[in-house]
Amino acid sequence: MxxxxxxxxxxxxxxxxxxxxxxxxxxxxxxxxxxxxxxxxxxxxxxxxxxxxxxxxxxxxxxxxxxxxxxxxxxxLSNPDNIHHIELSKFNADLPAEVGTIISFTQPDGSEIPGIIREVVAESVTVDFNHPxxxxxxxxxxxxxxxxx
CATH class of the missing domain: 3.10.50.40 (Chitinase A; domain 3)
Known part of the structure; x- marks a missing residue:
């Protein structure tokens, strides 16, 4: 060797x-x-x-x-505090609420953070901001x- x-x-x-x-x-x-x-x-x-x-x-x-x-x-580890529920009305044709889609969200300070759409139920969209x-x-x-x- x-x-x-x-x-x-x-x-x-x-x-x-x-x-x-x-x-x-x-x-x-x-x-x-x-x-x-x-x-x-x-x-x-x-x-x-x-x-x-x-x-x-x-x-x-x-x-x-x-x-x-x-x-x-x-x-x-996946942090439950990084999972948020967002109103379906915040999404549209340009930003569809489809399970599995990764979308970049703008934070209050102007920085961007990616979130994965995990679930869409009635008027609520579950978005996971944990690392994939x-x-x-x-x-x-x-x-x-x-x-x-």
């Missing part, structure tokens, strides 16, 4: 990697390999969850690794292409 040579991922490394995310049933959620566009980020910049970054620390350039994260280490992968145990597969320290 040959030893992997290359830079090791540290707390502030710049990393270029391919990744795939799968649900517990094995179905793929996302992969940078689909369009052959590796993901580039800097450790600690907030683009990855702390649990995911912790798994990457110490890995070497050229290495491939697979790891499974519980919801708490991935995208968190919240509450899921996820398997991540990474191929580290470049690590700059």
């Amino acid at each position: 040959s030893e992997v040579k290359g830079n090791v991922i540290k707390a502030d490394s710049e990393v270029l990697m391919h990744f795939s995310i799968c649900l517990a049933d094995g179905s793929a959620v996302d992969s940078s390999k689909v369009n052959n566009k590796p993901s580039k980020f800097v450790m600690g910049d907030g683009s990855l969850t702390p649990g995911f970054e912790k798994c990457l620390l110490g890995l070497k350039e050229g290495e491939s690794q697979t790891f499974t994260l519980a919801p708490e280490s991935a995208f968190g 992968l919240a509450g899921q145990t996820l398997t991540f597969a990474v191929d580290l292409l470049t690590v700059l320290n």
Whole structure:
């Protein structure tokens, strides 16, 4: 077995990697390999969850690794406080209330937040503002292409 040579991922490394995310049933959620566009980020910049970054620390350039994260280490648990009921009258042909649709909502401070329509009952639309992968145990597969320290 040959030893992997290359830079090791540290707390502030710049990393270029391919990744795939799968649900517990094995179905793929996302992969940078689909369009052959590796993901580039800097450790600690907030683009990855702390649990995911912790798994990457110490890995070497050229290495491939697979790891499974519980919801708490991935995208968190589903928070019932992030589920809201909105009047059906707030929706229209340009913004339809269809179950499964992800819609960007403007918050009072002007920022946008995505919400998934979970249910439409009579005049009430249930919108879930949790991350779409919240509450899921996820398997991540990474191929580290470049690590700059």
